[in-house]
Amino acid sequence: MLIGYARISTDDRNLNLQKDALVSAGCEKIYSDRISGAKATRAGLTLALEVARTGDVLIVWRLDRLGRSLKDLIEIMSILDERGIGLSTLQESITTTNKSGRLIFHLFGALAEFERNLIRERTTAGLVAARKRGHKGGRPKALDPAQRQLAVKLYTDGQHTIMEICRLMGISKPTLYNYIAEMNT
Template identity: 75%
Template sequence: MFIGYARVSTDDQNLNLQRDALLSAGCTKIYEDRLSGVKVARPGLQQALSVARSGDVLVIWRLDRLGRSLKDLIQTMETLEERGIELHSLSESITTTTSGGRLIFHLFGALAEFERNLIKERTSAGLKAARARGRKGGRPKALEPNKRKLAVKLYKEGQHTISEICQMMGISKPTLYSYVAEASLT
């Protein structure tokens, strides 16, 4: 069975072009979303995937309708492959029902993995360079060292409630607890 999926990013956009192309391709059911591809939750796509069975073909107008990023597209493809569902993209004339189409998707997957590895390497090198210059990552402390010591002292004395200490110091409970934990390590 051919199952169609169409998506537009905003309510202002029209699904007619995609709908017509999917009907011409022989789709018996068409599921739609009117939201950005960045959103993880796409109810129309989830419905299409819940209806699709092994041997069915999910038909889309263009690859970018299925996912905004290559990573997202590859993840969706892996899900389809695991369930035995084929994919056909009309505009790009790519179909996983052929060995050539599967090859193209595996090449996309290899390129996506390569891209992720490059990003990891660049990020790691950037963090290493920043540390070498004395920069530490993370959010700056809310209080200066002497005020942190005072907050811990008030906590240990036990004369004030946690809420009172936090209100006096202008910090949250988790922040106070992190200062107490930090002081116990030194």
């Protein structure tokens, strides 16, 4: 069975162009969403995937209607692949029901993985360079060292409850416990 999926990003657009193309392609059922492709949950796509069975083909007008990013497309393609469902695009003329179409998707997957590795390497290099310049990552401390010592002293003296200390110092309980642990190490 040929199952169509159409998506538009905003309400001011119209699905007719995509739906007409999907009907012309022979789709028996068409599901659609009026939502950004960046949104993880798309009810129409979820329903189309639930209805699709092994041997069916999911048809989209263009590849970008199926997913916003290459990573997203690869994830969706993996789901389709596991379930034995083909994918076909009308505009790009890509189909995974043949060997050359599957090759294209495997190349996309390799490129996506390469891109993720490059991003990871650049991020790590940036963090190392920042540390060499003396920058410490993470959220800044809520209190300066003297205030932290005072909070811990109030705690160890036992004259105030934890909630009183937190209210007085303007910090949360976990922050107070972190300062206590920091002073004890």
